[in-house]
Amino acid sequence: MRPGIMPAVHTMPxxxxxxxxxxxxxxxxxxxxxxxxxxxxxxQFLALGTAGGRSLLGATVHRMRSVCDLxxxxxxxxxxxxxxxQAALPELPAANLLAEPCGRNTAPCIGFAAEALFARDPAAVxxxxxxxxxxxxxxxxxxxxTQVLALAGAEDRIVTLGVRPTRPETGYxxxxxxxxxxxxxxxxxxxxxxxxxxVTARRYLESGRYLWNxxxxxxxxxxxxxxxxxxxPDMTAAFDAIGAACAGGGDATPVVARVYPGLRxxxxxxxxMEKADGILVAPAEFGWNDVGSWTALSAISEHDADGNVTVGxxxxxxxxxxVVVTESGQLVSxxxxxxxxxxxxxxxxxxxxxxxxxEVRDVVAELERRGLDRYL
Amino acid sequence: MRPGIMPAVHTMPxxxxxxxxxxxxxxxxxxxxxxxxxxxxxxQFLALGTAGGRSLLGATVHRMRSVCDLxxxxxxxxxxxxxxxQAALPELPAANLLAEPCGRNTAPCIGFAAEALFARDPAAVxxxxxxxxxxxxxxxxxxxxTQVLALAGAEDRIVTLGVRPTRPETGYxxxxxxxxxxxxxxxxxxxxxxxxxxVTARRYLESGRYLWNxxxxxxxxxxxxxxxxxxxPDMTAAFDAIGAACAGGGDATPVVARVYPGLRxxxxxxxxMEKADGILVAPAEFGWNDVGSWTALSAISEHDADGNVTVGxxxxxxxxxxVVVTESGQLVSxxxxxxxxxxxxxxxxxxxxxxxxxEVRDVVAELERRGLDRYL
Numbered sequence: 084m085r086p087g088i089m090p091a092v093h094t095m096p097x098x099x100x101x102x103x104x105x106x107x108x109x110x111x112x113x114x115x116x117x118x119x120x121x122x123x124x125x126x127q128f129l130a131l132g133t134a135g136g137r138s139l140l141g142a143t144v145h146r147m148r149s150v151c152d153l154x155x156x157x158x159x160x161x162x163x164x165x166x167x168x169q170a171a172l173p174e175l176p177a178a179n180l181l182a183e184p185c186g187r188n189t190a191p192c193i194g195f196a197a198e199a200l201f202a203r204d205p206a207a208v209x210x211x212x213x214x215x216x217x218x219x220x221x222x223x224x225x226x227x228x229t230q231v232l233a234l235a236g237a238e239d240r241i242v243t244l245g246v247r248p249t250r251p252e253t254g255y256x257x258x259x260x261x262x263x264x265x266x267x268x269x270x271x272x273x274x275x276x277x278x279x280x281x282v283t284a285r286r287y288l289e290s291g292r293y294l295w296n297x298x299x300x301x302x303x304x305x306x307x308x309x310x311x312x313x314x315x316p317d318m319t320a321a322f323d324a325i326g327a328a329c330a331g332g333g334d335a336t337p338v339v340a341r342v343y344p345g346l347r348x349x350x351x352x353x354x355x356m357e358k359a360d361g362i363l364v365a366p367a368e369f370g371w372n373d374v375g376s377w378t379a380l381s382a383i384s385e386h387d388a389d390g391n392v393t394v395g396x397x398x399x400x401x402x403x404x405x406v407v408v409t410e411s412g413q414l415v416s417x418x419x420x421x422x423x424x425x426x427x428x429x430x431x432x433x434x435x436x437x438x439x440x441x442e443v444r445d446v447v448a449e450l451e452r453r454g455l456d457r458y459l
Numbered sequence: 460m461r462p463g464i465m466p467a468v469h470t471m472p473x474x475x476x477x478x479x480x481x482x483x484x485x486x487x488x489x490x491x492x493x494x495x496x497x498x499x500x501x502x503q504f505l506a507l508g509t510a511g512g513r514s515l516l517g518a519t520v521h522r523m524r525s526v527c528d529l530x531x532x533x534x535x536x537x538x539x540x541x542x543x544x545q546a547a548l549p550e551l552p553a554a555n556l557l558a559e560p561c562g563r564n565t566a567p568c569i570g571f572a573a574e575a576l577f578a579r580d581p582a583a584v585x586x587x588x589x590x591x592x593x594x595x596x597x598x599x600x601x602x603x604x605t606q607v608l609a610l611a612g613a614e615d616r617i618v619t620l621g622v623r624p625t626r627p628e629t630g631y632x633x634x635x636x637x638x639x640x641x642x643x644x645x646x647x648x649x650x651x652x653x654x655x656x657x658v659t660a661r662r663y664l665e666s667g668r669y670l671w672n673x674x675x676x677x678x679x680x681x682x683x684x685x686x687x688x689x690x691x692p693d694m695t696a697a698f699d700a701i702g703a704a705c706a707g708g709g710d711a712t713p714v715v716a717r718v719y720p721g722l723r724x725x726x727x728x729x730x731x732m733e734k735a736d737g738i739l740v741a742p743a744e745f746g747w748n749d750v751g752s753w754t755a756l757s758a759i760s761e762h763d764a765d766g767n768v769t770v771g772x773x774x775x776x777x778x779x780x781x782v783v784v785t786e787s788g789q790l791v792s793x794x795x796x797x798x799x800x801x802x803x804x805x806x807x808x809x810x811x812x813x814x815x816x817x818e819v820r821d822v823v824a825e826l827e828r829r830g831l832d833r834y835l
Contacts, residue, residue, distance in 0.1 A: 400821055414807040414834055416822045419815025431790040434810055439795030445776055446792045458790055
């Protein structure tokens with residue numbers, strides 16, 4: 084690229100867009116949305132704050148449709164979640180559903196997808212997206228994604244999206260940026276930093292130089308293959324074996340089944356991003372929410388005049404700022420209560436004040452301790 | 460009775476006890492225990508604070524067993540509730556279940572039972588008891604009931620039980636008593652007074668001369684027949700017709716079906732007790748509770764170390780002083796919340812702070828307004 088000239092991201096030729104792929108990471112578990120989320124029904128398969136009853140996974144695929152269609156959308160999920168993925172995305176081509184025989188966190192997941200896509204299209208440019216995030220402004224999202232995909236392709240760099248902090252959140256990793264943008268909307272990444280303590284988080288917030296790590300990454304298949312091999316050399320043989328099995332449209336399932344269990348579970352952030360050079364980050368100005376707790380649902384959903392968010396049949400009286408979700412068919416009536424989370428599923432019910440929503444994980448731990456696996 | 464001599468209530472001859480009957484009024488409806496209580500499943504059919512899974516009705520019959528057995532126990536209920544009564548009391552003789560074709564409050568109910576029993580035994584002495592109260596000390600209850608039945612029989616007077624007020628309750632009627640007992644444990648009733656306002660209730664409480672009207676009455680069949688005819692003369696023809704139909708063990712059903720709808724709905728308190736002379740009242744010192752709201756359940760049930768009352772499968776963490784009832788089979792987890800009522804039934808769920816428990820009736824009214832009859 085010529086110095087001082089912006090990449091022509093909005094006028095990318097059609098031929099280039101044929102190399103754009105979405106990789107949706109749908110293998111996660113998580114307990115913070117219990118009892119709706121379970122071992123056997125992860126958050127990404129729930130309709131939380133989404134339109135038209137779509138699951139978070141379905142919404143993630145749907146909002147990428149202007150960038151790439153289902154033929155160029157890959158979903159990586161646990162083998163045990165394959166039926167859930169098929170139910171959420173009945174039109175996804177079977178070859179585009181990559182099943183992990185066991186969870187090994189995001190670095191192996193992305194490596195698997197990169198091998199599969201590189202075998203299919205050595206010029207592939209990937210948008211790697213978690214399946215369980217909520218995006219408020221889908222048009223703005225598509226616009227940013229189009230720009231950063233073009234940037235990743237044109238510069239052959241890793242690009243990520245960072246969310247402007249609105250609070251001293253200690254639950255996210257942060258990205259320190261250059262003082263000013265260096266590539267269009269994108270900044271240079273100075274560092275990926277791990278989840279901070281409260282004091283540090285406040286300093287990050289006040290400095291104006293930190294963004295939340297959104298977990299969305301953009302790169303060519305060739306670039307991430309190289310970075311994975313450089314920073315995680317112990318996995319190279321496994322990735323090579325998967326790539327060889329995928330070549331020529333082959334079925335990699337037996338190879339994956341053989342090599343995957345031997346991979347370390349490690350995140351792409353820790354395994355690659357914290358070590359790689361030349362990463363760019365673009366601000367994600369489109370209303371991002373990782374739906375990390377029941378209170379998050381309150382932030383992304385429509386409220387009634389009293390500040391209540393309700394899903395399913397409810398009857399509230401003198402009740403304010405509650406989140407009431409019933410998917411069991413039961414009518415839920417909340418009377419004279421404020422700031423509660425009430426979640427009703429077929430076999431389990433949660434009632435807790437919003438400011439205790441993080442303690443849901445304690446319930447899950449207690450259920451495990453008591454051996455009440457049927458509720459997990 | 461000789462002046463100055465107490466009636467020998469504890470040495471009543473066995474022959475007399477053959478004339479003692481329990482009349483359990485099980486026809487009530489009520490909405491304050493929604494969603495557990497419904498139009499089709501009234502409070503008396505629920506197991507609330509009772510031992511061994513017994514319904515309140517079953518417990519009412521059971522605690523009378525030392526006074527009179529099932530052969531001498533009559534249950535009066537709405538025709539629509541007959542299956543519920545049969546389920547709660549499978550051993551109740553069919554002839555002892557009196558079905559009201561429509562609800563007409565307690566005066567017609569007691570009149571119906573008095574006619575039926577007088578036809579069976581002109582010397583009958585009746586204990587008339589609501590089916591939906593909780594009694595903590597059953598031995599003390601049986602002792603008091605034995606005494607007041609003997610008094611009602613020996614004196615041919617109406618005797619009632621009054622509960623010593625513990626708070627300025629505005630939800631109950633009150634009974635003003637003589638300054639001292641006049642007949643063993645019993646006082647003369649100076650007046651039945653209707654539900655007071657808060658200021659008046661406080662005055663009653665402080666005076667020491669008022670008891671709560673428990674709704675439990677004791678009299679001979681002959682006495683109440685005469686009092687009903689005297690104070691409710693418009694019902695005399697109907698009672699006469701029912702009595703004639705019951706004579707000789709006849710089936711009164713057709714006559715009841717014909718005359719009952721024409722009776723006024725009026726309570727025994729308003730129709731007879733406020734007007735009759737010579738009524739006695741004995742203090743009910745046996746832990747009485749009318750289970751009039753979900754908070755009442757808290758008062759009559761065992762608490763855990765954190766003050767929680769739980770029924771069904773629950774998991775509470777950092778939760779205090781809650782009432783959590785699940786009869787749906789669903790696990791209910793309450794986290795970080797205090798003083799809540801959480802009631803889970805098959806098709807409806809209530810969440811409200813204890814101090815809003817009286818507003819449950821507003822929910823029921825709202826369900827009616829919305830035409831959601833299936834939840835009523």
